[in-house]
Amino acid sequence: MKKLLALFAVSTSLAGLTGCINIEKHTTSTSPRPYPLGDKCVVSGDKIDGNGIRFVTNGQEVRLCCKDCRAEFNKNPGKFLAKLN
Numbered sequence: 001m002k003k004l005l006a007l008f009a010v011s012t013s014l015a016g017l018t019g020c021i022n023i024e025k026h027t028t029s030t031s032p033r034p035y036p037l038g039d040k041c042v043v044s045g046d047k048i049d050g051n052g053i054r055f056v057t058n059g060q061e062v063r064l065c066c067k068d069c070r071a072e073f074n075k076n077p078g079k080f081l082a083k084l085n
């Protein structure tokens with residue numbers, strides 16, 4: 001029972017960290033490459049205010065300033081991931 005509670009606590013804190021954004025399920029257990037652009041959005045080039053949007057895809061941490069940029073990123077993730085490598 002204790003184990004279940006611990007799992008619940010972990011998933012709850014993860015949800016708190018990522019807000020409404022789901023961490024992609026296909027990431028590996030190795031830690032992701034850090035986002036290299038600091039507080040600059042890779043899609044728009046704007047400064048990311050506050051936490052912005054943060055997620056990990058293909059082992060790469062990605063930060064975006066807004067939902068619109070997330071939608072844009074999803075249209076062509078390879079193009080933006082290439083900018084982060």
Ligand SMILES: [Zn+2]
Pocket residue numbers: 041042043044045046064065066069
């Ligand atoms: Zn943006």
